[in-house]
Amino acid sequence: MALFTLTSAQKKFTIVLDAGHGGSDIGANRQYDFGHPMEKDITLGIVLKLGKMLESDKNMHVIYTRKTDTYPSLTERTDIANRSKADLFISVHVNSSPSKSATARGTETYVQGPGQNRENLEVAKRENDVIYLNEQDKQTFASYDPNSPESLIALKIQQSKYLEKSLLVGSYAEDNFEKGGRFSRGVKQANLHILRMSATTSVLIETGFVNNYEDATYLSSEAGQKKTAQEIYDAIQKYYKKIHGNDDFNEPKKVEEKKETPLKNDFRILLMSAPVKYNSTDPALKGLNYILTLKENGFYKYYYSTTNLASVRDNNLKTAKDAGFKNASYATFVPNQKLSSGYYTLELAASDKKLSSNSYLLNTLKGVDRQKENGMFYYTYGRFSTLEEAVKIQNDLEAKGVKNTVIQKISK
Numbered sequence: 358m359a360l361f362t363l364t365s366a367q368k369k370f371t372i373v374l375d376a377g378h379g380g381s382d383i384g385a386n387r388q389y390d391f392g393h394p395m396e397k398d399i400t401l402g403i404v405l406k407l408g409k410m411l412e413s414d415k416n417m418h419v420i421y422t423r424k425t426d427t428y429p430s431l432t433e434r435t436d437i438a439n440r441s442k443a444d445l446f447i448s449v450h451v452n453s454s455p456s457k458s459a460t461a462r463g464t465e466t467y468v469q470g471p472g473q474n475r476e477n478l479e480v481a482k483r484e485n486d487v488i489y490l491n492e493q494d495k496q497t498f499a500s501y502d503p504n505s506p507e508s509l510i511a512l513k514i515q516q517s518k519y520l521e522k523s524l525l526v527g528s529y530a531e532d533n534f535e536k537g538g539r540f541s542r543g544v545k546q547a548n549l550h551i552l553r554m555s556a557t558t559s560v561l562i563e564t565g566f567v568n569n570y571e572d573a574t575y576l577s578s579e580a581g582q583k584k585t586a587q588e589i590y591d592a593i594q595k596y597y598k599k600i601h602g603n604d605d606f607n608e609p610k611k612v613e614e615k616k617e618t619p620l621k622n623d624f625r626i627l628l629m630s631a632p633v634k635y636n637s638t639d640p641a642l643k644g645l646n647y648i649l650t651l652k653e654n655g656f657y658k659y660y661y662s663t664t665n666l667a668s669v670r671d672n673n674l675k676t677a678k679d680a681g682f683k684n685a686s687y688a689t690f691v692p693n694q695k696l697s698s699g700y701y702t703l704e705l706a707a708s709d710k711k712l713s714s715n716s717y718l719l720n721t722l723k724g725v726d727r728q729k730e731n732g733m734f735y736y737t738y739g740r741f742s743t744l745e746e747a748v749k750i751q752n753d754l755e756a757k758g759v760k761n762t763v764i765q766k767i768s769k
């Protein structure tokens with residue numbers, strides 16, 4: 358089995374470490390007989406130890422929001438994560454319970470909770486170009502109303518990936534704390550600024566309760582901080598191994614040559630059939646690219662993607678359903694099949710007015726046909742016996758600036 362490594366594998370895995378609080382913001386604290394442990398010192402102690410461990414791994418690139426006793430604002434902290442296109446953001450904190458009894462103890466890890474979409478969209482629009490496939494998409498997304506569900510498809514897919522990954526990191530960390538003898542309160546969801554505003558996989562780890570004597574003693578000690586750092590480090594390593602080479606997480610670093618045998622037919626995903634024509638950027642197509650529009654008997658059929666691999670076909674169908682086309686199904690096309698009767702043609706334009714003879718369309722192309730039907734003028738071009746020929750000419754026209762044409766199947 359052939360394995361090869363992509364050059365993109367050379368890109369380091371970037372981790373932003375955020376020691377909570379700092380400077381005049383001392384965070385949770387409590388006076389004890391042995392001293393006055395403050396959250397800002399404990400978080401910095403753990404983060405510096407964790408950072409040192411990570412820096413010795415050549416696959417990792419570590420960025421700190423602070424390395425000394427200073428106070429970066431919450432926005433500055435998340436800006437660092439977003440601008441560095443970090444793969445992982447880890448914010449370290451110390452808990453405090455309101456009760457005087459101080460029975461609350463142990464660790465807990467937060468991931469972003471529900472209801473974050475609006476702000477996440479803003480963050481992603483501002484900081485995270487990866488969701489935009491091209492300039493066109495950028496314009497489309499920029500004009501989107503964040504309240505409309507369709508507009509969030511691309512982002513939702515991305516956000517659910519972040520959440521899924523954040524839950525993984527969180528559960529690994531909590532598992533390690535528990536194995537190490539700590540009391541784990543588990544992974545929880547909350548709507549926290551520092552998580553909400555980070556457009557990447559993000560966790561906030563509460564490493565223990567400062568008002569619990571046992572936790573406070575442990576977290577104030579060098580040994581306790583080192584062990585906590587080690588447990589987080591092990592969680593990061595486990596996560597890193599899990600997502601590498603795992604296509605489910607969309608970060609292919611190692612590609613295994615597919616052994617799948619291509620099928621003899623092509624498959625396209627039928628999204629919908631409608632009496633109206635949508636251009637490729639219309640929101641009705643929910644941001645999906647690679648659309649083939651095929652007109653037949655007055656109806657426009659919208660097909661997404663094409664493949665002759667069963668696994669890709671199934672993936673494409675899932676993508677279409679995730680995008681909101683609940684009734685999507687796949688359609689089989691025999692490659693280069695010649696129509697036994699009738700032909701394919703390209704519908705260039707449909708208009709209730711006649712095109713002027715010096716219009717771009719009529720000036721660019723020779724041999725354009727015009728038909729009038731129910732008060733509409735239909736302009737068509739060419740006759741092709743296979744769909745592939747029609748697609749080829751459609752691409753040629755696109756290159757000449759004749760866009761949004763539709764392949765029409767004429768049965769005679």
Ligand SMILES: [Zn+2]
Pocket residue numbers: 377378384385396450451
């Ligand atoms: Zn805190």
